[in-house]
Amino acid sequence: MTATLLTQGTFFFPGPTEVRAEVLAAMTRPLIAHRGKAFEALFASIQASLKPIFRTTRPVYVSSSSATGLMEAAVRCAPEGRVLSIVNGAFSARFSAIVKACGRESDVLEVPYGEIATLDQVSDALGKQRYAAVTVVHSETSTGALQDVRGITRLARDAGAVCLVDSVTGIGGVQLEFDEWELDFALTGSQKALALPPGLAFAAATPAFIESARGTARRGLYFDLVEFDAYGAKNQTPNTPAINLFYAAELQLAAIAAEGMAARWARHRRMAEMTWAWVDGLRATYGDAFGVLAREGSRTPTVTSITIPPAFAASTLVKAVADRGFTIGNGYGKNRETTFRIGHMGDHTPERLAKCLEVCGEVIGGLV
Numbered sequence: 001m002t003a004t005l006l007t008q009g010t011f012f013f014p015g016p017t018e019v020r021a022e023v024l025a026a027m028t029r030p031l032i033a034h035r036g037k038a039f040e041a042l043f044a045s046i047q048a049s050l051k052p053i054f055r056t057t058r059p060v061y062v063s064s065s066s067a068t069g070l071m072e073a074a075v076r077c078a079p080e081g082r083v084l085s086i087v088n089g090a091f092s093a094r095f096s097a098i099v100k101a102c103g104r105e106s107d108v109l110e111v112p113y114g115e116i117a118t119l120d121q122v123s124d125a126l127g128k129q130r131y132a133a134v135t136v137v138h139s140e141t142s143t144g145a146l147q148d149v150r151g152i153t154r155l156a157r158d159a160g161a162v163c164l165v166d167s168v169t170g171i172g173g174v175q176l177e178f179d180e181w182e183l184d185f186a187l188t189g190s191q192k193a194l195a196l197p198p199g200l201a202f203a204a205a206t207p208a209f210i211e212s213a214r215g216t217a218r219r220g221l222y223f224d225l226v227e228f229d230a231y232g233a234k235n236q237t238p239n240t241p242a243i244n245l246f247y248a249a250e251l252q253l254a255a256i257a258a259e260g261m262a263a264r265w266a267r268h269r270r271m272a273e274m275t276w277a278w279v280d281g282l283r284a285t286y287g288d289a290f291g292v293l294a295r296e297g298s299r300t301p302t303v304t305s306i307t308i309p310p311a312f313a314a315s316t317l318v319k320a321v322a323d324r325g326f327t328i329g330n331g332y333g334k335n336r337e338t339t340f341r342i343g344h345m346g347d348h349t350p351e352r353l354a355k356c357l358e359v360c361g362e363v364i365g366g367l368v
């Protein structure tokens with residue numbers, strides 16, 4: 001127990017993120033049958049917390065898979081036709097790869113990693129072709145860029161398409177209003193801003209999206225949202241769910257709902273601003289090679305990707321920081337060695353983040 005407590009507030013990896021000991025412990029409860037009253041009560045309790053987190057009155061589907069599973073569900077269940085994928089990082093590139101792997105005709109609107117697609121760019125792309133769906137990543141975990149998914153959903157709707165939103169490092173850490181923004185589909189995973197162990201994914205869809213899915217051929221079986229919707233209405237899941245993860249989710253999602261979304265978003269915002277100010281300090285001291293990869297005004301508050309001098313290797317930095325008790329992340333994909341990432345999301349506090357940044361600063365001071 002002592003060892004567990006000592007490590008709290010040190011794991012600033014951008015996913016999976018740190019999980020509180022109490023939440024981990026909840027998973028050791030004995031199993032229950034998934035077609036019984038006790039499970040239905042557990043499912044209903046999770047729903048009661050997920051709705052305020054997604055800001056919706058719709059049911060929130062719970063998939064025993066990682067988030068990629070529900071990305072695939074979104075594509076498989078989207079209206080038939082051509083798909084436009086907005087790509088500005090490794091996870092949005094994965095969304096596009098899923099579209100292709102599912103046999104959909106598609107086009108890619110790609111912008112440099114670290115940037116976002118502007119609404120003008122999206123509008124232009126939507127004007128060139130008739131699209132059935134658009135894929136977009138809200139908070140690009142590989143670069144730290146934040147897209148305007150509300151604006152993009154509106155443009156998609158005006159062009160007759162649905163918008164599939166991956167908000168894996170968004171929901172629970174940055175504002176996303178499923179109902180008020182009139183989103184069509186949004187998903188997240190358990191192991192990022194929700195600070196749960198990996199293995200569950202959550203999504204909401206409009207009634208119109210589910211209605212239209214009924215008419216889509218080759219939806220497959222495991223990720224058929226029509227099935228999730230039908231079973232969810234009975235507080236059940238289509239297949240045997242990861243019951244122990246549901247125990248953890250019940251505890252943690254209730255804690256998130258109790259913190260309140262506005263307070264949670266503000267805490268993330270505070271941690272992000274601390275990190276950006278710290279990077280400004282590095283820049284002032286050690287030069288322009290240090291910087292926040294994403295542009296001011298389109299940065300996610302949950303993860304920051306930091307550029308480093310060409311003489312640095314991110315892996316050396318990450319390892320030296322680990323030797324001093326803190327876990328941060330390498331860059332991701334093509335930015336693997338040229339950036340490092342700090343995941344300031346989930347249940348982390350500004351106080352512990354300050355410690356982590358202090359250690360990172362000392363290590364960088366020793367390397368430059």
Ligand SMILES: *Cc1c(COP(=O)(O)O)cnc(C)c1O
Nearest residue numbers: 066067068091141166168169189
């Ligand atoms: C982590 C992540 C995913 C993939 O999640 P898995 O749980 O590994 O399937 C997808 N999109 C974004 C933005 C992510 O951060």
